[in-house]
Structures are given as C-alpha cells and as structure tokens.
Amino acid sequence: MLDNMNFYNFMHKQILIVIALFISTGAGYIYMGILYSSFLPELLWFILLLGVSYWGYSLYRIYLNINLNIQDKENWLQDLRYFLFTYFSLWTIMFIMYTSRDSIELHYIAIATQLGVSVVSATVLVSQKKLVIITLASLMLPLTIYFIIVGTFYSYLLAFFSVVLGGVLLYAARNTFNYLVKSQYQAYHDYLTSLGNRRYFIEQLEDAIKVQKQDKRDIYLLLIDLDHFKTINDSLGHDIGDILLREVAKRMHTLCKKYNNNVSRLGGDEFCILSSSFQNKEDCLQSGVDFAKELLEVIKQSYIIEGHHLYISASIGVSLITNPQMKASTFIKEADIAMYEAKSQGRDGIMLFSEELSTRVERKLEVERLLHFALENKEISLVYQPQMNGKDEIIGCEVLVRWHNEQLGHVGPGEFIPISEQTGLIIELGHYILEESFKTLREWEGKGIILQQFSINISMRQLFHNTFVQEVEELSSIYLTKELCSKIVFEITETSVAEDINQLIHNMNTLKSFGIRFSMDDFGTGYSSLSYLRQLPLNELKIDRSFVCELDSTSPDGSMIKTILDISRNLNLSTVAEGVETLKQKEFLIENNCDILQGYYLAKPMKKEAFEKLVL
Ligand code: C2E
Numbered sequence: 001m002l003d004n005m006n007f008y009n010f011m012h013k014q015i016l017i018v019i020a021l022f023i024s025t026g027a028g029y030i031y032m033g034i035l036y037s038s039f040l041p042e043l044l045w046f047i048l049l050l051g052v053s054y055w056g057y058s059l060y061r062i063y064l065n066i067n068l069n070i071q072d073k074e075n076w077l078q079d080l081r082y083f084l085f086t087y088f089s090l091w092t093i094m095f096i097m098y099t100s101r102d103s104i105e106l107h108y109i110a111i112a113t114q115l116g117v118s119v120v121s122a123t124v125l126v127s128q129k130k131l132v133i134i135t136l137a138s139l140m141l142p143l144t145i146y147f148i149i150v151g152t153f154y155s156y157l158l159a160f161f162s163v164v165l166g167g168v169l170l171y172a173a174r175n176t177f178n179y180l181v182k183s184q185y186q187a188y189h190d191y192l193t194s195l196g197n198r199r200y201f202i203e204q205l206e207d208a209i210k211v212q213k214q215d216k217r218d219i220y221l222l223l224i225d226l227d228h229f230k231t232i233n234d235s236l237g238h239d240i241g242d243i244l245l246r247e248v249a250k251r252m253h254t255l256c257k258k259y260n261n262n263v264s265r266l267g268g269d270e271f272c273i274l275s276s277s278f279q280n281k282e283d284c285l286q287s288g289v290d291f292a293k294e295l296l297e298v299i300k301q302s303y304i305i306e307g308h309h310l311y312i313s314a315s316i317g318v319s320l321i322t323n324p325q326m327k328a329s330t331f332i333k334e335a336d337i338a339m340y341e342a343k344s345q346g347r348d349g350i351m352l353f354s355e356e357l358s359t360r361v362e363r364k365l366e367v368e369r370l371l372h373f374a375l376e377n378k379e380i381s382l383v384y385q386p387q388m389n390g391k392d393e394i395i396g397c398e399v400l401v402r403w404h405n406e407q408l409g410h411v412g413p414g415e416f417i418p419i420s421e422q423t424g425l426i427i428e429l430g431h432y433i434l435e436e437s438f439k440t441l442r443e444w445e446g447k448g449i450i451l452q453q454f455s456i457n458i459s460m461r462q463l464f465h466n467t468f469v470q471e472v473e474e475l476s477s478i479y480l481t482k483e484l485c486s487k488i489v490f491e492i493t494e495t496s497v498a499e500d501i502n503q504l505i506h507n508m509n510t511l512k513s514f515g516i517r518f519s520m521d522d523f524g525t526g527y528s529s530l531s532y533l534r535q536l537p538l539n540e541l542k543i544d545r546s547f548v549c550e551l552d553s554t555s556p557d558g559s560m561i562k563t564i565l566d567i568s569r570n571l572n573l574s575t576v577a578e579g580v581e582t583l584k585q586k587e588f589l590i591e592n593n594c595d596i597l598q599g600y601y602l603a604k605p606m607k608k609e610a611f612e613k614l615v616l
C-alpha cells in the first residue's frame with residue numbers, strides 16, 4: 001500500500017506550477033473584460049484568484065520552511081486539497097459568468113478554458129484519487145449541463161462528448177496514478193522481501209526523529225545482521241539463500257506487526273527495525289531489549305526450504321533515538337557499532353549501544369587502520385623473555401612482539417594480535433615475526449649463545465593458513481640448520497584445537513618433521529580436554545599465568561598447578577610456568593618439579609641486545 005508520505009513532495013512541487021499557470025491565464029480574462037467592456041467582474045474575479053494564489057503560496061512556504069513530521073504533513077496535505085479544489089472551482093465561476101453573457105465568442109472562450117482547466121486538473125491532481133474525481137466532476141459537469149441547455153442536436157452531441165472526455169481524463173489520471181504507485185513502490189521497497197528498502201527506512205527514521213523532537217518520546221532502533229548467511233548462499237546456492245531471506249523477513253514482519261514496529265531490509269542480510277514511541281527512556285530500552293530477544297528466538301527457529309533443514313541466528317545491535325539533534329545516519333551507525341560488537345562477541349546475541357562501546361570500537365578501528373602501516377613504517381619489534389630451569393640457568397626464551405606507534409604510543413600484543421587475526425593482517429605480521437625470530441636465533445648461535453629452546457607464539461589463523469607450513473619450510477631453509485630448527489618451539493593456544501583438529505594434527509606433524517616442537521600455551525584456560533592432549537603431537541604444556549597468580553591468593557595450596565603438572569608428566573610433556581612474579585611462586589614450582597619458569601620475577605621481556613648481555 002502506498003501512503004501519502006511519498007506524495008507530499010510530488011504535490012509540493014506542483015503548487016508553484018499551477019499558480020504560475022493560473023495567474024498568467026487569469027490575466028487574459030482582464031484583457032477580455034477590456035475588450036467586451038465589462039471590466040469590473042473580471043477584475044474582481046482576478047483579485048479573488050490572486051487571493052487564493054497567495055493561500056497556495058503560503059502552503060508552499062509552510063512545506064519549505066518548517067520541519068514537518070508525518071502528522072503535520074498529513075494536515076498540510078489536507079489543507080492543500082482544500083486549496084486546490086477552491087482554486088480549480090474559480091474557473092467554474094468564470095465559466096458560468098461568461099456562458100450567461102450574450103456574446104458567443106465569450107461562450108467559446110469559457111468552454112475552451114473549462115476544457116483546458118479540466119486537463120490541467122487531471123494532470124496535476126493525479127496523485128489524489130478522490131480529489132481528481134471531485135474536481136473533474138465539478139469542472140466537466142457545468143460544461144455538460146451547458147451543452148444540454150443549448151438544446152440543439154449538435155450541443156447534445158457535445159454534451160455526450162464532454163462526458164466521454166471527462167471519463168477519458170479520469171481514466172488517464174488513474175493510469176498515471178497506478179504507474180506512479182508502482183514506481184514509488186519500486187523506489188521504496190525491496191524486490192525480494194517486499195519490505196521497505198534503505199531509502200524508505202532513512203525517510204521513516206528522519207520523520208521519527210522529527211516526532212521525537214516535538215513529542216520528546218523515545219524510539220528504539222534495531223540493526224539485525226544474519227550470522228554466516230554467506231555460508232548458506234555459498235553452499236546451497238543463491239536461490240535457497242533468497243527463499244531463506246524471504247522467510248526471515250516474513251517472520252520479522254509478523255512479529256513487528258504485533259508490536260507496531262516497522263521492519264526494512266537495508267540490503268544483503270541486514271535488516272532494520274524502528275519502534276513506535278515510548279514515554280520514557282527506561283521503558284524504551286527495556287522494550288527494545290525484550291523485543292530483540294523475542295525476535296532472535298523467532299529467527300532461530302528452524303526453516304525447511306526445499307527439503308533442507310536450515311538454522312540461522314542473528315547479531316542484533318540496539319540503539320535509542322533520544323537525541324533529536326543527531327542525524328539519521330548517526331543512529332544507524334550506533335546500532336551498527338553495537339551489532340558488530342555482538343558479532344565479535346561470538347554472534348547470536350544482542351548488544352546495546354553505549355558511549356563506552358563507541359570509544360572501544362573507535363579505538364579498535366584506529367588500531368586496525370594504523371596497524372596496516374606498522375610493518376612498512378618499521379614500528380614492529382621483538383623482545384625476548386628468558387625461560388629458566390630450577391637452577392636459575394637460562395635455557396630458552398619466548399619471543400614476544402611489540403608495536404610502537406607515533407600516534408597511539410605503545411600498543412600491547414594482547415590488543416593488536418586479535419585485531420590482526422580478525423583482519424587477516426596476522427599472516428603478514430606472523431611471517432615477519434617468524435623471519436626476525438629465525439634471524440635472531442641464527443645470529444645468537446654465531447655469537448655462542450646456545451639455548452635449549454626458542455619459543456614463538458603462533459596464532460590460530462596463521463597456523464591454519466594454507467601457505468604456513470610452506471612458509472616455515474622456506475624460512476628455516478634460509479636461516480636455520482637442522483640443529484637450530486630443533487630448538488624452535490611453536491606456542492599454540494587451545495582455541496586452535498576447537499577449529500579443526502584433524503587439519504591441526506596434520507599441520508603439526510608436517511612441521512614436526514622439520515624438527516619443530518610444540519607447546520600448548522595458556523593451558524587450562526580454554527577448551528581443555530584430555531582427549532585432544534593425547535591426540536596432538538605436543539612436547540610442552542605452559543601453565544597459564546592465572547594459575548600461578550592464584551598461588552598467592554585463592555589457591556595457596558596450588559592444587560590446580562599440581563594437577564596440571566601431573567597431567568603433563570603422565571603425557572610425557574615438559575612443563576613451563578609463565579607469569580612467575582614472586583619468590584614464593586618460584587619455590588613452589590621448583591618444589592613440584594616444574595621444568596621451566598618464566599616471569600617478571602626472573603626476567604622481563606627484553607631487547608635482543610639486553611638478552612645477549614644477560615647470557616654472555
Ligand atoms: P602469552 O603467550 O600468554 O604471553 C605471555 C604474556 O605474559 C606476555 O605478554 C608477557 O610479557 C607476559 N608476562 C610474562 N611474564 C609475566 C609476569 O610475570 N607477570 C605478568 N603480569 N605478565 C607476564 P605480552 O607480551 O603483552 O603478550 C600478550 C599476548 O600476546 C601473548 O600472551 C600472546 O598471546 C600474544 N603475543 C605476543 N607476542 C606474539 C607474537 O609474536 N605472535 C602471536 N601470534 N602472538 C603474540
């Protein structure tokens with residue numbers, strides 16, 4: 001259904017055209033008056049025409065000047081209809097006036113003008129279904145009556161023709177109207193789901209902001225993005241993807257109707273919902289979250305499409321329209337930020353926009369942007385944290401990456417490594433880290449620094465990348481001997497296991513054939529499972545810092561550490577404890593036969609030169 005909303009603009013543009021046309025033609029009647037020496041009636045009529053024109057002009061100005069909401073526009077359109085009907089009716093007055101005069105030329109002029117005005121009304125009022133009928137009838141009927149009153153054979157024929165012409169004009173107006181409706185529909189609706197499209201949504205949102213400004217009522221905005229929709233498209237084809245989108249849209253639409261909300265499709269698998277207004281912010285917020293939860297449940301119910309049982313979840317961002325000073329695009333951006341956060345927190349969830357979230361996301365985007373140039377600008381460096389045995393001898397080190405940016409200062413790897421993983425930059429960064437580490441190891445060997453092991457962190461994304469194994473092979477053939485290769489320990493995390501254990505085992509075994517060893521980093525914090533520990537070709541377990549830290553507080557007896565050490569021993573793995581910060585921790589670990597210690601108490605991560613000084 002097409003609402004009036006899209007016609008406000010259309011009608012608005014018509015006003016000036018009609019006024020210009022009527023005043024210029026109306027002036028012709030003054031001339032006629034002078035010619036036929038009846039100046040006064042024409043002048044009075046023309047003054048009336050000017051007065052009504054001014055009314056039209058003020059309506060034009062109202063639309064131009066004031067920020068109208070939908071209700072205001074509705075009222076404005078009603079006024080405009082009265083104006084137009086009055087304006088067109090003025091010509092009927094003139095028609096009656098001229099056809100009641102004796103001069104036949106004046107009759108001709110009146111008939112021609114009335115016909116002309118009828119055509120103009122059918123063209124200008126095309127978008128106003130009822131108004132065009134009433135106006136045309138009020139213009140054509142006097143003409144028909146006139147022909148009938150004349151009472152000759154030809155005038156009856158003309159009366160009949162005028163009725164036919166009226167019908168044709170109405171038919172043409174209706175046809176144009178239908179065409180307009182269709183093109184408006186196409187401009188404002190999404191072809192696939194029949195929901196409103198982005199343009200429709202933005203206009204609706206802009207109107208909602210105006211209402212908010214006047215009524216001080218709050219509205220919530222939901223941005224919904226389906227999770228992994230691309231996978232469905234890629235694996236089952238676009239036809240199934242389209243049907244699924246239509247089905248999801250239908251469910252959303254049904255739920256929205258229940259709450260008087262409005263849903264549009266912004267594009268792809270992204271939808272937006274705008275609520276009706278609420279008395280206060282708290283109610284609005286609560287309703288927004290409740291609605292989002294219900295919506296998520298509805299979306300997640302299974303779909304049967306062409307024999308396929310499909311499941312899909314969504315990530316939903318919620319923002320509130322409480323500040324009418326902001327633009328529509330800002331509200332969408334806020335909901336977008338919240339939606340992305342919901343995605344990065346594992347998808348299938350709802351996130352509320354907040355300033356704190358915005359700051360976090362902005363920082364993330366900034367880090368992401370600058371990280372792109374970090375390698376090129378030589379901002380990335382490596383530090384080495386010594387690893388010691390129970391006799392305080394340095395037996396190895398862990399390579400840790402550092403990033404110093406002019407604008408951001410020092411950014412910790414805990415912050416930029418996950419970002420580089422999400423953006424795929426880790427591949428390039430990881431390659432650089434590997435190459436630099438290998439160079440250092442070779443350089444140290446040349447300087448007589450003999451270590452038992454040299455640990456490098458490998459991120460999951462890097463490990464599963466299809467060129468990783470080849471990359472390691474190439475780099476080690478350039479920089480390392482077989483002997484040096486056997487000192488390398490790749491630290492992997494438990495998240496790698498959750499990906500694809502078979503692929504992981506395959507990659508690990510190939511790397512193992514080069515002599516490389518493996519350590520399970522941050523052990524105990526992730527998806528720890530004894531069965532995978534047995535399956536993976538590991539050499540070492542690294543007890544997570546949090547367990548070492550517990551020794552001083554929640555778990556002074558170190559039961560967790562003892563358990564991990566037992567597991568490690570049973571699996572024939574060596575054990576490293578990281579994050580050793582106190583003498584007490586160190587003594588406990590040595591007492592319990594932990595093989596290797598690493599932590600600030602023993603030595604902090606340091607530059608290559610400092611490490612060399614320490615060991616030589
Ligand atoms: P991780 O692998 O668990 O690294 C140990 C982290 O603990 C390092 O933080 C290290 O500086 C810190 N640490 C060492 N001893 C102590 C201690 O006694 N107390 C405390 N509080 N911290 C200690 P860093 O360098 O900030 O690294 C954080 C994480 O970033 C690493 O955690 C690792 O997951 C990642 N990372 C660092 N370098 C690399 C790298 O080259 N490649 C990859 N893929 N990830 C890296």
Ligand code: CA
Pocket residue numbers: 398457491521
């Ligand atoms: Ca590590």
